[in-house]
Amino acid sequence: WFCFNKRSKSRRQRSAQLCPGPYPFPLIGNILQLGRNPHQSLEKLSKTYGPLMSLHLGSIYTVVVSSPEMAKEILQKHDLVFSSRTIPAAVQSHDHHKNSIGLLPVGNKWRDFRKICKEQMFSTQHLEASQGLRQEKLRKLCDYVQECCVKGRVVNIGEVAFVTTLNFMSATLFSVDFTNFDSDTTHEWKETMEGLFAIVAAPNFADFFPLLKKFDPQGIKRRADLYFGKLLSMFENVINQRLESRRTHSDTSFKKDLLEGLLELSEGSEYDLSPKVMKHLLLDLFNAGTDTTASTVEWALTELLRNPNKMSIAKNELITVIGKNIRVKESDISKLSYLQAVIKEVLRLHPPAPLLVPRKSEVDVEINGYIIPKNSQIFVNVWAIGRDSSIWPNPNTFEPERFLDSKIDFKGQDFEFIPFGSGRRMCPGLQIADRMLLIMVASLIHNFNWELEPGTKQEELDIREKFGLALHKEVPLKALPVKP
Numbered sequence: 001w002f003c004f005n006k007r008s009k010s011r012r013q014r015s016a017q018l019c020p021g022p023y024p025f026p027l028i029g030n031i032l033q034l035g036r037n038p039h040q041s042l043e044k045l046s047k048t049y050g051p052l053m054s055l056h057l058g059s060i061y062t063v064v065v066s067s068p069e070m071a072k073e074i075l076q077k078h079d080l081v082f083s084s085r086t087i088p089a090a091v092q093s094h095d096h097h098k099n100s101i102g103l104l105p106v107g108n109k110w111r112d113f114r115k116i117c118k119e120q121m122f123s124t125q126h127l128e129a130s131q132g133l134r135q136e137k138l139r140k141l142c143d144y145v146q147e148c149c150v151k152g153r154v155v156n157i158g159e160v161a162f163v164t165t166l167n168f169m170s171a172t173l174f175s176v177d178f179t180n181f182d183s184d185t186t187h188e189w190k191e192t193m194e195g196l197f198a199i200v201a202a203p204n205f206a207d208f209f210p211l212l213k214k215f216d217p218q219g220i221k222r223r224a225d226l227y228f229g230k231l232l233s234m235f236e237n238v239i240n241q242r243l244e245s246r247r248t249h250s251d252t253s254f255k256k257d258l259l260e261g262l263l264e265l266s267e268g269s270e271y272d273l274s275p276k277v278m279k280h281l282l283l284d285l286f287n288a289g290t291d292t293t294a295s296t297v298e299w300a301l302t303e304l305l306r307n308p309n310k311m312s313i314a315k316n317e318l319i320t321v322i323g324k325n326i327r328v329k330e331s332d333i334s335k336l337s338y339l340q341a342v343i344k345e346v347l348r349l350h351p352p353a354p355l356l357v358p359r360k361s362e363v364d365v366e367i368n369g370y371i372i373p374k375n376s377q378i379f380v381n382v383w384a385i386g387r388d389s390s391i392w393p394n395p396n397t398f399e400p401e402r403f404l405d406s407k408i409d410f411k412g413q414d415f416e417f418i419p420f421g422s423g424r425r426m427c428p429g430l431q432i433a434d435r436m437l438l439i440m441v442a443s444l445i446h447n448f449n450w451e452l453e454p455g456t457k458q459e460e461l462d463i464r465e466k467f468g469l470a471l472h473k474e475v476p477l478k479a480l481p482v483k484p
């Protein structure tokens with residue numbers, strides 16, 4: 001019976017065909033069809049070729065998923081088959097991929113990392129314990145904006161959100177304040193991290209044509225080595241300083257952070273957690289959490305400034321729930337249902353990872369009558385799903401109200417709305433991201449009124465997108481804070 005079943009399965013698979021897709025040019029395949037904003041080009045192509053579409057990116061066979069039904073097949077029904085990642089050459093710098101929670105294949109090491117992060121950082125208990133640290137950084141953000149308000153200075157929203165997120169993360173991970181607004185350290189961190197993001201997101205011929213890998217034709221691997229090296233040594237310093245202060249002080253004020261948890265675990269025998277491994281884990285958490293969160297805050301303020309009536313509703317809710325002139329706290333979040341709907345609507349329209357983080361198939365698998373061969377790269381176009389008019393009425397309009405009486409959430413079960421992915425590789429930082437997003441947006445709009453830069457009209461506010469590691473605004477949002 002077993003032999004029969006196996007044989008009939010392989011016969012079925014043989015009769016299945018590859019997914020439809022645009023005709024590939026010799027050698028380069030469909031690379032040119034990706035354009036500057038691949039999520040948008042792929043959405044257009046999927047209207048012709050359907051929700052499971054194939055592309056040839058050089059020699060990489062890629063399947064693009066563009067419907068909730070197909071996303072559910074891939075991320076839930078066949079979760080294990082699609083649970084590993086494609087590994088671009090740039091992230092192989094300093095062997096990062098061998099110690100990266102985001103890139104390791106599903107196996108013991110990856111499971112250990114997920115478990116450690118869940119228990120030491122992302123649990124409700126840890127998030128509650130570290131909220132005071134984030135509150136302090138929020139105060140700094142408000143003080144800085146207040147200063148700009150007094151001086152009549154325009155604020156670059158993406159930049160202040162980036163610095164604040166960096167500080168939230170450094171506070172939660174290792175109780176250190178990395179940056180101050182406008183300081184040299186801020187610029188150094190920002191430049192290094194943005195340099196790394198740009199290099200990792202850049203299309204690399206060596207990925208499309210593996211034979212070119214050893215020649216590194218665009219110098220991407222070489223530059224990635226520099227950025228990774230710099231950031232890893234910055235994290236190594238933080239670890240060494242903590243080890244030193246553990247040796248010399250009995251100060252336990254940093255006891256609640258992730259680094260302390262990691263060092264305690266490294267003293268036991270359960271996990272392989274040398275400082276060498278730890279610095280890669282810290283780097284991954286920073287990289288995964290900072291740009292995604294900061295760009296979402298920038299989009300949220302952009303949409304609220306373009307839609308003044310929605311801004312008023314959100315501000316009125318804050319006044320009613322919290323009260324005038326009172327600072328927002330994380331404990332207020334659960335009472336701010338309109339603001340929660342605003343954040344969901346922003347993530348529907350502007351998911352920071354519009355194609356999720358690419359997955360890879362471990363074996364041949366048949367889906368919806370098509371065969372997806374082993375080692376195919378998988379993009380899930382959540383941007384296209386979020387703007388599909390058969391799912392969302394008026395898909396391009398900013399309407400937080402659509403989430404008010406709806407149970408649809410981003411926790412990975414509603415496949416029409418999966419900005420954090422789904423299945424075993426789903427974003428583990430969802431809870432902390434949600435907290436950071438809500439308190440940052442709430443503080444910015446509760447404590448200040450915002451005006452556009454002189455000369456900019458609200459209906460002309462630029463909303464073009466720039467594809468990268470996170471989906472940014474092409475033109476940064478600059479706005480003038482005014483005391484209410």
Ligand code: HEM
Binds near residue numbers: 289420424
């Ligand atoms: C708006 C904020 C964020 C968004 C939209 C987001 C989205 C995502 C997405 C789409 C994935 C891939 C999921 C998949 O393959 O199904 C992911 C993975 C990941 N995210 Fe996030 N993320 C955010 C913030 C954060 C934060 C704040 C952290 C950490 C503090 C974080 C840590 C990670 C890690 C470690 C992974 C890799 C997980 C793995 O491969 O096992 N993310 N995120």
